[in-house]
Amino acid sequence: MATDREADRPAGQPAAGPINVRWDDSNMRSLYSNVCNVTGTREEIVLLFGVHQAWRSGVKEVTVQLQDRVILNPYAAKRLTLLLNRLMREYESRYGTLAIEGGEQAGLSETLPTG
Numbered sequence: 001m002a003t004d005r006e007a008d009r010p011a012g013q014p015a016a017g018p019i020n021v022r023w024d025d026s027n028m029r030s031l032y033s034n035v036c037n038v039t040g041t042r043e044e045i046v047l048l049f050g051v052h053q054a055w056r057s058g059v060k061e062v063t064v065q066l067q068d069r070v071i072l073n074p075y076a077a078k079r080l081t082l083l084l085n086r087l088m089r090e091y092e093s094r095y096g097t098l099a100i101e102g103g104e105q106a107g108l109s110e111t112l113p114t115g
Helices: 004-008 074-095
Strands: 035-040 045-052 064-072
Touching: 045 074, 064 074
Parallel strands: none
Antiparallel strands: 035 045, 045 064
């Protein structure tokens, strides 16, 4: 039952103070991915995760078995970017800088469409 204070608050207005978040992992599954591609539009950002098994170097074509697609709104994608950047700074300060083959922009597609 809502308290009087909660009942007086307009709908959609956040409660004062910190919010408790309970992580329910009862339906969680874990997957491995060694390939990720990102694309999007003005309304959504799409993350594609998959696995490739190119064991030989110098291969001209690699097949990536796509396994999962995560679709985010731009605000959730921005929050994910901030979290990943913070995590990678901590990781690299602890374990050393990760060198990316082909430079920082390796494997990125052309710019996002505006549609």
